[in-house]
Each structure stands twice: as structure tokens, then as C-alpha cells.
Amino acid sequence: MDIQDDLICINKAGGQISLNGIxxxxxxxxxQQALKARGIEHALIDAGELSSLGKPQNRDVYMIKFSLQNMQGINGLFTAAQSFC
Incomplete structure (x- = not known):
């Protein structure tokens, strides 16, 4: 991959770039801005990318449970501090 100021070139046949994260x-x-504008102070937003506003009630961090799709029956527990989400 060659990255210049206003151009990214992929030097491999079939190479792709996904911009969905952006x-x-x-x-x-x-x-998050819309919630703030409506006076909502605490929320966990999942738009494919996690974002937090404030903090959850009665705890210091958001608790997020997720499933690993390719691992049969395995669930994990992930804790995220406000500044991390």
C-alpha cells in the first residue's frame, strides 16, 4: 500500500479498503450529539462502533456481553470504562 497526502494506492491485485468504520x-x-441535545446524559450507543455518554446507573463502567460467532457456545464478558467506549 502506498499512502500519499491525497491518494492511497493498493499495490496488490484484488486489494480492497473498507471505510465502514469511519x-x-x-x-x-x-x-451522541443528538442525545445530548435532548438532555440525555447517560447512554451506550451501538452504531457498529461503541460510544458512551456519561456512565451507567449504579456502576462505574458499562458491562457489555458479546458472543463470538465462530466459537460454538463461548460467551465473553467485556467491561469498558467511559473513556474507552
Missing amino acids: AQGLAADVA
Whole structure:
């Protein structure tokens, strides 16, 4: 991959770049701004990209449960501090 100021070239046949992470982050940011504008102080936003606003009730961190799709029956527990989400 060759990265210049205004150009990214992929030097491999069939190479691709996905920009969905940028869109997901933007969607989470816009949702957070909309919630703030409506006076909502605490929320966990999942737009494909996690974002937190404030903190959850009665705890210091958000608790997020997730499933690993390719691992049969394995669930994990992930804790995220406000500044991490």
C-alpha cells in the first residue's frame, strides 16, 4: 500500500479498503450529539462502533456481553470504562 497526502494506492491485485468504520464512528458521534441535545446524559450507543455518554446507573463502567460467532457456545464478558467506549 502506498499512502500519499491525497491518494492511497493498493499495490496488490484484488486489494480492497473498507471505510465502514469511519461511517460507524460518525454515526455514533451524531447519535451522541443528538442525545445530548435532548438532555440525555447517560447512554451506550451501538452504531457498529461503541460510544458512551456519561456512565451507567449504579456502576462505574458499562458491562457489555458479546458472543463470538465462530466459537460454538463461548460467551465473553467485556467491561469498558467511559473513556474507552
